[in-house]
Amino acid sequence: MNSKKSIKALIMEIILFILSALLAVGVMTFFSACKHKTDTGMWMACHWAQMAVFGAACAMAAISLAMLFVKSGKARLGLAFSLIPVSIYTALIPNTLINLCMKTDMRCHTVMKPAVIVISLLIAAASAVYLVINKNEE
């Protein structure tokens, strides 16, 4: 069942891994949610949305990393297919599944939410492209 990977497939797998890793690292660093309350030190709801996105992004990074090493073409297609629902679920986390802060001019709304949605949807689109260009994989 082992099949030789095409250059296009390899490029798409690398893109998927980069996007997933960017989401995992970015959501904890440069597009993280709001900081904790200065007076009480309590975390706001958006922090838990950030942690949920981090978990899902780590799972996607692991799946896309596995795609680079798995030899079976069908297994790679299965892994690529699994990225689509996971990435859509990730895009829905900020403010749809987990509420963010009250003011939409806060960092969680202006930076974290759009970045998570855009990167998640790019992962979903890239996975769909991967499925289309490798549909005849054995």
Next chain:
Amino acid sequence: MKSLAVKNLKGKPVRTAVLILLSALLTAAVFGASVIVSSLRTGLGSLENRLGADIMVVPYEATTQKKFENIVLQGATGYFYMDNKRAEQVMQTEGIKQASAQYFLASTSSSCCSVAVQIIGFDPETDFTITPWVKKSYGSQLKKYDVVVGNDLNAFVGDSIQFFGVECHVAAKLERTGTSFDTAAFTNTETIKELINTSVVKKMNSVGDVDPDNAVSCLMINVAEGYTPEQVVNDINLHVKKVKAIRSEELISGVSQSLDGVCEVIGIMIAAVWLLGLVILILAFTMSINERRKEFAVLRVIGASRAGLAGIVLKEACLSCLLGSVVGAGIGLLVIIPFNGFIEQLMGLPFLLPGAGELVKYILAALALSVISGALAAAVSALRVSRIDTGVILRGDN
């Protein structure tokens, strides 16, 4: 010949990718900058529509606050109070047609946020600035503990919000304005007085001991016919102590000047990016055509007309630029639409995205500009290709 242009593009994927990338960058820059300028202008228009009063009267010490203009003009967080007696003295001034008091308060922590929410209280019976705006979203009278929230507050009709431990009911959500009013809450005099009182009792009011029944934050005034705002402003500033009357136009002119400056810089940048893109495209096409002189000479020998050769070059340019501009417009949309809140924060100016129809117009204009630029850049090369001397080129003399 049409398929030949497509085959040429497919046959040299790296060259095609570079052309597409160049065109995408050009389109993304032009489209993004145009939408930002348009959003700033729409934001300023929205702010002007929201003004409604000729004059604003505030306590004198308020004018020393850092964000004073933003507090009264755009609903930024902050508050100050003046004695009711001063407000009554102001109302005695000749030439006042309408006057209504407003009350400001910033919550220290509302339900979930560490960032304050500005609460603006107004008297529905005398108000002429907020009521017309609120009426678009809420036709009934506000009851005690009812609040109307700005469009960017993550609260919806029927929700409850707590300010200083007082539970308020969200009666309506307002239209977007592109200013800090979008993150403010509006309520009637009765509720705001209760909230100010609670903030004082809980020692959460930075002003200290304020008697909400004897204090107002700001007076909004419309001037009667036969008087000019300047006359009334001078009269108030001369005769009423510890207050400052300001013409609304004067306040907005600062925002307007900043906006003009920003728009000018962005305009210059668009022109510079477009010129640079055009020069790079001309160079790219010239270099590419120079490399392919023999290919065109062979085509000429096997019967392609001069116009046909020029057509191939132009079609290749238009196709690659069209593809690139579609990619560029997509990138522009992916950045501008989701990150508009972040751009608004970076600009620090009223920012309101244009509607879908307007956005489509900007996309089409950017696509047209990119394709025309590509065609212009390739035109020189197309002309040279149509004049090639096949004999000289195939002999290898040049």
